[in-house]
Structure formats: structure tokens, C-alpha cells
Amino acid sequence: MPMKNHLKKAKSILNKNWNGKFTVPSIHLYPHQWNWDSAFIAIGYSRYDTDRAIQELKSLFDAQWKNGMLPHIVFDKNNLGKYFPEPDFWKTELSKNAPENHLTSGITQPPIHAYAVLKIYENSKDKKKVKEFLKWIYPKLVKLHRYLYLERNPDDNGLVYIIHPWESGMDNSPMWDPVLKRIDLSQVKLPDFERKDNRIVDPEQRPGDDDYKRYIYLVDIFRKNRYEDRKIFHECPFIVFDPLFNSVLAASNKALMKIADIIGENCRQAEEWYLTTSRSMRDLLYDNNRGIFYAYDYIEKKQIKVETSAGFMPLFGGVASHSQALKLLEYMNSASFCQIHEDNCFAIPNYDKTKKDFSTKNYWRGPVWININWMLYQGLKRYRFKQKAEHLEKTILELPVRFGFYEYFDSRFGRGYGTKDFSWTAALFIDLYYDYENSKKVGKNIGFFIQILRDEIVANPEGNAISIKSPEEILFEFNMLSNLLIKKYVKNGSVDYRRIRLSPEYKLFQNITGKLIAFDPFSLDTQEKKSFLINLYNMMVIDFILKMKVKKSVREIDGFFTKIKYRLGKEKFSLKDIEQILKSFKDRDKILISLVRGTQSSPPLRFISPENPSADIDKVVKDFVGSSEVLIFPEEKTVMVSELLKWYKDIFSDSEKIREFLKKYVSDDRKKKFLEIERKPELLYLSYDWFLNN
Numbered sequence: 195m196p197m198k199n200h201l202k203k204a205k206s207i208l209n210k211n212w213n214g215k216f217t218v219p220s221i222h223l224y225p226h227q228w229n230w231d232s233a234f235i236a237i238g239y240s241r242y243d244t245d246r247a248i249q250e251l252k253s254l255f256d257a258q259w260k261n262g263m264l265p266h267i268v269f270d271k272n273n274l275g276k277y278f279p280e281p282d283f284w285k286t287e288l289s290k291n292a293p294e295n296h297l298t299s300g301i302t303q304p305p306i307h308a309y310a311v312l313k314i315y316e317n318s319k320d321k322k323k324v325k326e327f328l329k330w331i332y333p334k335l336v337k338l339h340r341y342l343y344l345e346r347n348p349d350d351n352g353l354v355y356i357i358h359p360w361e362s363g364m365d366n367s368p369m370w371d372p373v374l375k376r377i378d379l380s381q382v383k384l385p386d387f388e389r390k391d392n393r394i395v396d397p398e399q400r401p402g403d404d405d406y407k408r409y410i411y412l413v414d415i416f417r418k419n420r421y422e423d424r425k426i427f428h429e430c431p432f433i434v435f436d437p438l439f440n441s442v443l444a445a446s447n448k449a450l451m452k453i454a455d456i457i458g459e460n461c462r463q464a465e466e467w468y469l470t471t472s473r474s475m476r477d478l479l480y481d482n483n484r485g486i487f488y489a490y491d492y493i494e495k496k497q498i499k500v501e502t503s504a505g506f507m508p509l510f511g512g513v514a515s516h517s518q519a520l521k522l523l524e525y526m527n528s529a530s531f532c533q534i535h536e537d538n539c540f541a542i543p544n545y546d547k548t549k550k551d552f553s554t555k556n557y558w559r560g561p562v563w564i565n566i567n568w569m570l571y572q573g574l575k576r577y578r579f580k581q582k583a584e585h586l587e588k589t590i591l592e593l594p595v596r597f598g599f600y601e602y603f604d605s606r607f608g609r610g611y612g613t614k615d616f617s618w619t620a621a622l623f624i625d626l627y628y629d630y631e632n633s634k635k636v637g638k639n640i641g642f643f644i645q646i647l648r649d650e651i652v653a654n655p656e657g658n659a660i661s662i663k664s665p666e667e668i669l670f671e672f673n674m675l676s677n678l679l680i681k682k683y684v685k686n687g688s689v690d691y692r693r694i695r696l697s698p699e700y701k702l703f704q705n706i707t708g709k710l711i712a713f714d715p716f717s718l719d720t721q722e723k724k725s726f727l728i729n730l731y732n733m734m735v736i737d738f739i740l741k742m743k744v745k746k747s748v749r750e751i752d753g754f755f756t757k758i759k760y761r762l763g764k765e766k767f768s769l770k771d772i773e774q775i776l777k778s779f780k781d782r783d784k785i786l787i788s789l790v791r792g793t794q795s796s797p798p799l800r801f802i803s804p805e806n807p808s809a810d811i812d813k814v815v816k817d818f819v820g821s822s823e824v825l826i827f828p829e830e831k832t833v834m835v836s837e838l839l840k841w842y843k844d845i846f847s848d849s850e851k852i853r854e855f856l857k858k859y860v861s862d863d864r865k866k867k868f869l870e871i872e873r874k875p876e877l878l879y880l881s882y883d884w885f886l887n888n
């Protein structure tokens with residue numbers, strides 16, 4: 195499906211979840227308005243519908259409490275009975291601060307609203323109109339921040355505490371285990387309650403009952419104390435400084451300063467809040483040995499040494515010092531979270547993967563969340579960690595495209611979990627899609643993005659026809675240089691195009707391609723010809739990417755595979771022509787799979803030796819089958835394969851053919867067995883990832 199259609203799909207999800215006043219996170223699982231969800235959703239809307247974006251936040255702030263607290267849920271009165279806990283359980287009418295005309299919960303969530311409001315303004319065309327909205331919401335934002343700094347800032351050092359895991363937004367994060375485990379419920383009579391969530395979503399993907407009992411126990415404390423913060427502070431066993439909550443607050447303080455500036459208000463207070471919160475976070479929450487920020491248990495007065503993605507959020511808040519930021523990047527970009535080009539990893543999972551209790555599918559205990567990665571992406575950009583930022587950007591676009599707009603994603607295989615058609619996944623996809631499109635437009639103006647080639651281009655240099663070299667020498671040198679370039683500049687399948695461009699080997703390589711004019715590949719024996727043509731294809735792709743100054747994807751050049759050519763002997767060949775010749779080989783199935791098209795969906799680039807090409811091709815295909823281009827789920831009797839196989843319908847015509855093919859190359863025993871037994875697995879295709887393999 196073209197990207198444009200995915201954008202349409204994302205917008206249709208927001209539309210479906212819109213109830214006339216606000217957008218629910220998901221019709222099935224979360225049928226009310228959620229606090230920070232609405233801020234992310236408004237960011238998505240701000241790209242194409244300013245009015246909706248404004249309305250989304252207006253309805254949320256209409257339900258703000260009298261003391262400034264912004265509730266984590268605003269209930270839809272017409273839709274009660276589908277979620278737990280609802281107003282009958284929260285009983286917020288016990289509080290003198292609860293709003294009269296709205297039903298809400300009695301706790302809050304990360305205050306990302308000022309940040310979202312600024313985005314609405316920045317993305318809007320009609321600044322005058324949005325300025326009116328800014329004037330309306332500014333005092334409400336200040337009231338929210340003031341509430342946090344007055345009621346939740348016990349040491350007056352700018353560190354704001356939360357009183358419930360739900361306030362962190364990362365409900366059952368392992369970060370909260372040590373604190374929750376301290377709560378002994380053996381002697382406690384809990385109020386009666388019945389969960390609804392784990393009837394809608396597989397319980398394996400949701401928090402356990404032990405966690406839920408503690409969630410309810412905490413709410414019961416709040417009710418008994420009529421939601422009075424000072425009383426709750428003394429009785430609540432869960433008082434923690436969360437690095438995510440405080441980072442988001444810091445980011446929003448910065449935004450508040452800018453909003454104040456736009457509407458001519460004084461912003462000194464927000465600046466002071468920003469400075470004290472960030473200073474205290476650096477001093478109290480950072481651990482230099484591990485290179486991450488930790489949550490802080492206020493009751494035990496110590497850091498909670500559990501490494502989660504929340505610990506990287508000071509990048510988003512602009513809180514981390516330069517040296518701290520470098521350490522965060524190092525840890526984030528390691529096998530503990532997700533290294534660039536690591537196999538089987540999609541963006542930053544929510545918890546350190548090397549921990550024993552890491553889970554790829556349970557809610558906030560390991561899967562990948564789009565909002566978290568989106569915030570990390572903004573943070574990485576802020577600190578100018580460009581490469582990692584681009585890596586996250588790509589995954590945020592890629593995950594929903596390949597697996598659907600799910601609530602969260604498997605950190606190894608990418609498959610979606612939780613509820614589908616989830617609003618913030620759609621909204622933040624939309625946000626990045628527009629960024630991506632805009633960057634393309636910028637590129638267009640400077641002349642190399644989506645370049646349409648009308649005439650053919652011959653890419654190997656002329657003038658070397660008077661070759662003193664024999665065909666054998668040319669072949670030898672071509673092979674030697676291709677091998678060398680791949681060895682030196684390709685790591686784990688990713689090609690360092692920049693270094694290749696500057697390398698002496700590339701100069702020599704260009705020279706030898708000029709001599710191909712005196713070379714006839716059809717004079718080679720079958721094995722030599724096979725290896726030569728595959729290597730030639732792969733090296734032409736690299737050469738074309740460099741010569742055409744491809745930035746993000748070979749798709750920027752319309753005609754990349756057909757119009758750019760190499761002169762070989764008397765004729766000229768495009769990539770398509772070479773592919774056509776390779777199709778005539780007996781083992782064409784694996785040859786076509788092993789071609790490296792300069793994309794993320796290509797297998798890792800290897801040199802194919804002329805002595806034993808089949809063995810090398812087998813290795814490439816094994817890599818491909820072991821990568822995220824082929825996902826085999828024996829329990830679900832399902833095989834997901836790259837769209838690439840669809841291109842060759844004549845070879846991989848049905849699931850049976852594909853099964854036969856995969857069986858030969860899969861290394862995992864369980865999957866092999868499944869493929870041997872299951873004759874007709876369900877077959878699904880994964881979208882082809884056209885981003886550059888750099």
C-alpha cells in the first residue's frame with residue numbers, strides 16, 4: 195500500500211475514535227477521554243485540522259479541577275459501563291475540587307499539554323485564530339503547573355511526585371515493582387471490583403491481578419482522603435519522582451515560556467520551574483555508572499535502580515547535560531535497548547532487554563510504544579543525535595505500516611499487541627508523516643528528491659576503452675575491489691555510503707567499472723557469471739546511490755532501476771536488465787532474494803565468491819529468513835513474509851511454494867518443524883521497507 199494510503203488510514207482511525215467532543219484512545223478498550231493521549235492526538239490533528247486539535251484540548255481542560263489538577267480520565271456520560279474503574283468507583287464527588295459538570299478520575303498524567311499547545315500553534319496556518327486559543331488555555335496551563343509545584347513538590351526543589359502508577363502513564367512498568375511489592379495486602383479488605391480490560395485484550399498482554407489489586411488499593415486511599423493531596427502524601431505508600439513525568443513537565447515549562455511570549459505574558463515563573471526541575475533531576479535522578487536517569491522512591495529516599503525507557507526522557511525535556519546525554523545515547527543504542535541495525539529489534543523497547551523479567555509482549559514491561567519513541571525522537575533531535583533520531587523516525591513510520599495501528603508492538607518481531615486502531619499510534623504517525631513529506635518537499639526544491647529521469651544515464655566512466663587489461667584481469671580486479679569495499683564499509687548489513695564515497699577504494703572501483711566496456715560477461719562459465727552478475731548488481735546499487743546523491747531512499751529517483759545503466763561490452767544494462775538475466779538461472783528463487791537493492795528490506799550485503807557462489811547465496815538467504823523480513827508464528831499457524839516475494843508471483847505463487855522455500859533456510863528448530871508439518875499456513879505480507887540500508 196502506498197504511504198499516502200497509510201496516512202488516510204491513520205486519519206480514518208482518529209475519525210472513528212472521535213465522538214463529537216473528543217477522541218477516545220480506542221473504542222473498545224478505552225471508551226473515554228484520556229489526559230496525555232489527548233495531547234498526543236491533538237499533535238496529530240494539528241497537522242491537518244487545527245479546529246479538531248483545539249477542540250480536543252478544550253474538552254479536556256473544561257474538566258480541569260478547581261485546584262488545577264488535570265484528571266487522567268474524563269468520562270463520556272453516554273458511554274459508561276464498558277471500562278473499569280468508572281465514576282461510581284472513583285467517587286470524585288467527595289472532593290471539593292472536582293468539577294461540577296464533568297465526571298472524572300481523581301489523579302493526573304504526564305503534563306505534556308503545553309508542549310502540544312505550542313505544536314498546534316506552530317503547525318497552524320491561521321496563527322491569529324490559534325492565538326485566541328492560546329489566550330484561553332494559557333491560564334489553565336499555568337494553573338496545572340502551579341498545582342504540581344504547590345501540591346506535589348515536597349522538598350521545594352522542583353521534583354514533582356506521582357501517587358499512582360497510572361499517573362506515570364507506564365502503568366505496570368518494572369520501575370514500579372519495588373514500591374508496589376512493599377504493599378502488603380494480606381490484612382487488607384479491598385473494595386469489590388471486576389476488571390474489564392483483560393476480557394477485551396489477551397491477559398498475557400495486560401497487567402497482572404497482583405498489580406491491579408494494588409492499583410485499586412491506592413485509589414481506595416485517595417477516596418478515603420477525599421482526594422486531598424496533603425493527606426494522601428502522608429498515607430500513600432507510592433510517592434515517587436518519575437523521570438518521565440518530570441521530563442515532560444520540563445519540556446512543557448519551556449513550551450509555556452514560548453506561549454507566554456507569543457501572547458505577551460510574563461514567563462519568568464515557567465523559566466524558574468524549568469530550571470529548578472532540571473537541576474534537581476540531574477542531581478538526584480541521574481546515575482553516572484549506568485548512564486541513565488532513575489525514578490526516585492521518596493519514602494525510602496533512594497533511587498529505584500530499574501532501567502526503563504523513562505530513564506532516557508531527560509533528552510525530551512532538555513534536562514540532561516551534554517555528557518549525560520552522550521551516556522544516555524550510548525546505553526540506549528546498545529543491545530540492552532536497540533542498536534541501530536541490530537537484528538530483531540524495532541525502536542526502543544520499554545525495558546532493558548537483557549533483564550530476566552523482560553517481556554516482549556506484556557504492556558509496559560518490554561514492548562515498543564509509539565509515543566515513547568516519538569518523544570525520544572524529539573529528544574535525540576534536540577541533542578543533535580541525528581543518526582539515532584532518524585532510526586527512530588523510520589521505525590515509528592514503519593511499525594504501523596507493517597503491522598497495523600496497534601497500541602504497542604512486540605520488541606523482537608514487531609507484531610502489534612493490545613487494542614488495534616489506537617489513537618496516539620495513528621496521531622504520531624501522522625505527525626511524522628508530515629515531517630517526512632516536508633523534508634521531501636525541501637529536497638525537491640534543491641533538486642534531488644523524487645527526481646524523474648527522462649533520459650538514460652550511463653554511470654560507468656567512459657574513456658577507458660583502450661584497456662591494456664585482459665578480461666581476466668578486469669574480473670579479478672572488479673572482484674577484489676568489490677570484496678574489499680564490502681568488507682571495509684558494510685557492518686551488520688548496513689552500508690556506510692559516506693565513507694565509501696570518500697574512500698580510495700571507491701576511486702579505484704570507478705576506474706575498473708570504466709574498463710567493463712572491454713568485458714563480456716557472457717563469456718564466463720555459469721558459476722563465475724552468476725557471482726559476477728550478483729556482485730555487479732549490488733555494487734551498481736551502491737554506485738548509483740552515491741552518484742545520484744540519494745538521501746533516504748532509492749525511491750527518490752524515479753528510474754533508479756531502469757534508467758541508470760552500466761556499459762558492459764557492447765551493450766548497456768540497467769539493474770532491471772541484470773535482474774532479468776539472473777532470472778534465467780536454475781536457482782533463480784534464492785538469487786532474486788539475495789539481491790541487495792539498497793533498502794532496509796534487503797538482506798545484509800555480502801560478497802559472492804566466484805569459487806562457490808551457491809554457498810554464499812545460501813548464507814545471504816539464511817540471513818534474510820532469520821531477519822524481520824520473515825516472521826513465523828507456529829502458535830498462530832501464520833507466516834509473514836516480505837512483499838518482495840509478491841513481486842515474483844511466478845516463482846513464489848502460493849503459501850505452499852513459500853513454505854517449501856523457507857523450510858530449507860530457517861534455522862530455528864521449532865519453526866522448521868512447523869513448516870514441515872503445516873502444509874497451508876496462513877500467509878501475510880509485510881510492507882517493503884524502502885528506507886536506505888545506511
Ligand code: 2M8
Pocket residue numbers: 219224228229230231266360362363364365391
Ligand atoms: C493505559 O492506562 C489505563 C489506565 O489509565 C489502563 O490501562 O486502563 C496506559 O497505557 C496509559 O498511558 C494510557 O494513557 C491509557 C489510555 O491509552 O491506557
